[in-house]
Amino acid sequence: IQGADINALEQKIQEHIGSGGDETGEDYGQGLMEINTFISKQECECLNESDDHPMNHCLVANGGYLQSDCDEQLILSVTFNxxxxxxxxxxxxxPQLGPKEIKIFINQPRTIDFDQAESMTSVQDLTLDPKDLEKGTPVNLRFVKFQNVQNIQIFVKNNQSGGEVTQLDYLGFIGSPILTTKMNDFKRVTGKKGESH
Known part of the structure; x- marks a missing residue:
């Protein structure tokens, strides 16, 4: 965009954020939107993921699924940009393979392991309902606890059937970005020859 064309600017913003809803067109209101686009995929990792069905499959709608490998437990570490x-x-x-009991941690310096996940105090625990899993119904968090999140770690303790394999088709994050200036995005500007600073 060149110049101060407000209409072109608004159109460009809408192009990038859409209507505030997510890929399925849902509108969450209150300035909320699906924020999976802010995930820094190269900084994410998952412990006990299957080689054939890794975590990046569940971070996009209709992108396949995440499946556990050795047993039903998973630790998903998701970092935002x-x-x-x-x-x-x-x-x-x-419903039968989906996660049941979950512990959520935020802003950990590195990915926690399974022993830490069991023993550490979480920011919030959830018990998921099979009907919510089937429909993909959003599960509310204690919003005041999740106001300044750089990374989130989700410990899946078990699944709905108590079986050895946990499957997750989609994991969506609903919220909003905190508008900050990323200094890495700026390039050093040098003046013309002879200009003083």
Whole structure:
């Protein structure tokens, strides 16, 4: 965009953020939107993921699914490319294979392991309902606890059927970005020859 064309600017913004809803066209109101676009995929990792069905499959709608490998437990570590507020989580999974008990941690310096996940105090615990998993109904978080999130770690303790394999078709984050200036995005500007600073 060149110049001060307000209409062109608004059109460009709408192009990038859409109407405030997510890929399925849902509108969450209150300035909330699906914030998966702010995930820094190269900084994400998952412990106990299947080689054939890794975590990046469940971070996009209709992108396949995440499946556990050795047993039913998973630790998903998701890093955002800027600070975000997280209002709710959307888990979509087959009712019998989907996660059941979950512990959520935020802003950890590194990915926690399974022993830490069991023993550490979480920011919030959830018990997911099979009907919510089937429909992908958003599960509200204690919003005041998730106001300044750089990374979130989700410990899946078990699944709905108590079986060995946990499957997650989609994990959506609903919230809003905290508008900050990322200094890495700026390039050094040098003046013309002879200009003083």
């Amino acid at each position: 800027q600070l975000v507020k997280i209002h709710s989580l959307k888990f979509k999974a087959p």
